[in-house]
Amino acid sequence: MKAVLTGRHFMLGDIACAEGALAAGCDFFGGYPITPATETAERMALRLPQVGGHYIQMEDEIASLAAVLGASCAGAKSMTATSGPGFSLMQENIGLGIVTETPCVIVNVQRGGPSTGLPTLAGQADMMQAQWGSHGDYEAIAYVPNSCQEMFDLTIKAFNAAERYRQPVFVMADEIIGHMTERVVIPGPKKIKLVSRKRPKRKKNYLPFKPDKDLIPPMALAGEGYAIHVTGLTHDSRGYPVIDEETQHEMVTRLIEKIRRHAPEIWEFEEVMTEDADIVVVSYGAASRSAGRAVNIARKDGIKAGLMRLITVWPFPEKRIKELAESAKVFVVPEINMGQISREVERFASGRVLSVTHAGGGMLSPEAVLQKIKEVTK
Amino acid sequence: MKYWRRPLDKDKIKTPKGHIYIIPDRCKGCGFCIEFCPKGVLEESDEINRKGYHLPKIADGKEDDCMNCNFCMLICPELAIYTEEGE
Amino acid sequence: MSAKGANDKGRIETVEEHPLDHILRQDRLPHIWCPGCGLGSAMTCYAQAIERVDIPLKKQVLLSGIGCTGRIAGYVKVDSYHTTHGRAIPFATGLKIANPELCVTVFSGDGDLFAIGGNHFLHAARRNIDINVICVNNFNYGMTGGQQGPTTPVEARTTTTRYGNFEHPLNLPHLAAALGAVYVSRWTTLHCRHLEKSMEKALQKRGFTFIEIICPCPVGFGRPNKLGEGLEELRYYREKSVIKNDASWDEMVLHMRGEEPIVVGDFVDTERPTYLDLEEQMLRAKGLIK
Known part of the structure; x- marks a missing residue:
């Protein structure tokens, strides 16, 4: 097969x-x-x-x-x-x-x-x-x-x-x-484009947690003869536990920066009619299907609404939200929870955010999103 | 060594001879090697290492008794002592 | 050795290196274990065993959970994984299945393997995953300062059983045998030679093996229970240990007090197809492996 x-x-x-x-x-x-x-x-x-x-x-x-x-x-x-x-x-x-x-x-x-x-x-x-x-x-x-x-x-x-x-x-x-x-x-x-983990090039002087310039260390596998040590304790570049402030700072900062620095290449979202949008609907997953329909209906009714559909929620595409916030009057965030990502949008949209919540158990309806869009335009 | 019955091949079998080595600064003075050496070769000495623990030494009259069984090596929790074949 | 004076009489010849140094991470030693603790002896036996068996060191993988014993993975110079508390066995399961060439050993404590990790032990043994589990049983949680654990005997004193332990402890070899482990043995850290041989056997054996090591913990268990320092605990083992390979399950119960014996030995040595054996056999029958 x-x-x-x-x-x-x-x-x-x-x-x-x-x-x-x-x-x-x-x-x-x-x-x-x-x-x-x-x-x-x-x-x-x-x-x-x-x-x-x-x-x-x-x-x-x-x-x-x-x-x-x-x-x-x-x-x-x-x-x-x-x-x-x-x-x-x-x-x-x-x-x-x-x-x-x-x-x-x-x-x-x-x-x-x-x-x-x-x-x-x-x-x-x-x-x-x-x-x-x-x-x-x-x-x-x-x-x-x-x-x-x-x-x-x-x-x-x-x-x-x-x-x-x-x-x-x-x-x-x-x-x-x-x-x-x-x-x-x-x-x-x-x-289909596939990526494989970075692997050490040579055995000599290999340190299992010493990163390259991109902050990512090459990975040795069990059974290859590197005799690596891997621990859940805070560790140095050798992989050895070191229980102090400096090592903690170095390790945690690198792990965080490893993702933050590459965030622009990880971020993925899809935008529909956001160029001239006064109202940007930010949604994701199942809820974004209702959000898309609501935006289409709103447009037919003459409301300048657009959709930003998040494909990656983490790392959060904050840069794009900030850019959209320059021209959009308000953000509407429908999601099947009580307003989780809505708060995240709020952090980068200078507070002009309305949440469309749903406690779960069903699909958030396009009408609920449309109603919120119409409330804003009144 | 006393036997309750004299082995038939006693003259042919050669008792192995061992030589003891120590890495003094690893010792934590637990006394395991002294207590459990099957031939009672070791005893505590007055000598102390860098950590302040008393090292083992070879007891009086036991200089030729080590049989290179390496039990001290296995039981030492600090990899501080071992035996090798002696002359 | 020539005597250089009265003070040098009986002096043992001093060296810098130990024959097993190449198996250990020298840059991490000395280890963190207390004087009189038996963990160092258990580690030496393991180092000797992996050196002796006919399996390349690069194929040896050592895993551990959290606790004093959990630190062993950091000292032995083979691929080693110091995982989360109680989770070394499922981690090892994934590792072994993904690369069956590896000789995978989990070395951890009684609390890690049988309290927080108890369920994982149960299922790895039941599945007969081809890994070796070595449990150092010191009857308490040593790293956190001597609390009661799943093997603490009834009545024993710990920092959380101030009036004596009200709980019944687990009988580890009985448990392992009941779950279908193909090799089950128990030794104290005083039985180094037996222990080392058992480890060699377990490493070479196909299937889920289990070795329990009774180990002195002078600080967490010896003192509060009047067993004394490490040395006195080992004397106690010498006095009370009985080698009985065909011991019944109730004889394996450890009381660690009074005149009750400490029954040790090779309790189980049998064969049973492993998880991977059965997987291969059934997939082959279906034509999925040629």
Whole structure:
């Protein structure tokens, strides 16, 4: 069986995500069944053995991410897929992945929370958790698909970013996109751009956490003879634990700067009719589909509305928000949570932000967004 | 050594001879090597190392008793002592 | 050695290097463990074992969780991963499956492996993942200052069992055997030679192996329980240890007080297909592996 199923398909979002992972070269999946992400695990259990990879179902999500990190350290392109409760359990090892600079992909098909919440219904309320969920300072990278096609495309991008920047990368999908079936076009393998982690060039004087100029250190794998030490403790360039202020400063600053410095090449968003927009609607994931419709209706009604759809929410594309804020009068932020990314937009839009919230459990309607747009124009 | 029964090959078997080496500044004076040497070769000395711990020494009359069993090496928690084949 | 005077009498010949130095990260030594702690002995036995077995050092991987024992991964000069608390076993599972050529060993403490990490032990043993788990059991949480843990015996004193421990401890070899571990043994740090041989055996054995090492912790466990310093604890082991390879599960229970024996030995040595064996076998039957 082929890893890349080139052709046109009518495919479930969660399955498109699994196919994207396989197209990206994923050869290890460690997971735990959870609604609404189970279909991704099931697809990987079917497909990985066909392409020489390994699927293992672990005892919980803590173990899942631990296994994913372990596999990555042995050279695999590894991933897991989960939803809110599992994502909460993974926070501990997300921190380990960040500090040990271990590439992997974590898909969160968001459902309603808190706690067990709404297992079968949508939510987007883990957006802040993706950035702030694990303790300590770090910069997250999170892609947010809004179609089955993007479940495929962005999973590949997530793998590429994980490999390029050496850290866990999130695909923050939601139940609506995960459980939707749409057309997915899978290109030929040669048309898919893949990135692999940077590797040490020579054994002599190799320091496992000494970065190159781009702040990213080349990664040695287990079993290659480098005798590396990798620890969750604060460490120096040799990878040795050093428990002091200076080492902490150097390590944390580099890990943060590693992402901030490359943010402009990570940022992705799509804009529709924003050039002359008085009202910029900022949205992402399932909610952005309603937002797009609301913007189209508003335009027909003569309202100068535009849509900025976030494809990466983290790092947050602050530069573009600032630019749009120069001409836009107001920002409207619809999302299936109580206003998480709305606050983030507010930070860069000088306060002119209106939130369209939804507690979860269903699709945020175009009418709700349109109503807010019309309130502003009154 | 006293035997409760004299082994038939006692004259053919040569008892190995060992030589003891120490890396003095690694010692933390736990006393494991002294207490558990199967031949009781070692005892605590008056000599102290840089960390202030008393080093082991070879007990009086035991100079030729080490059999190179290397038990002291395995039990030393500090990799401070070992034996090698002696002359 | 020639005597140079009265003071030099019996002086042991001084050297700079140890035969196992090349297996350890010299730039990280001396280690952080207290005088009288048995962790150093356990580490030396492991260093000796990986040097002796016929597996290249570059294929040896050592993992640990958090705690005093967790620091072992930082001292041995092989690829080593000091993971999160209790998670070394699932990390090792991923590592082994992604590269089956590696000889993967998890070396961690009783609290790390059996309290916070208990569930992972259960499932790795059940799956028969081909890894070696070595548990240093010192009956308490040493790194945080001597608290009660999952192996603390009934009545024992720790900083969080001021009136004695009300809990029943885990019986580790019994647990491992019940879960299907293919090799199970227990030694104290006094049984260095047995321990080293057991490690060699575990490293070469296919499947999930488990070795429990009873280890003195003079600060966290020895003193509050009147077992004394490290040396007295080892004397206690010498007095009470009984080698019994066919011990029943109730004989393996550790009381660490009174006249109760410390039963040690090679309890289990058997064969069972590993996770990867079964995966390969079934995928081959389906034509997915040629």
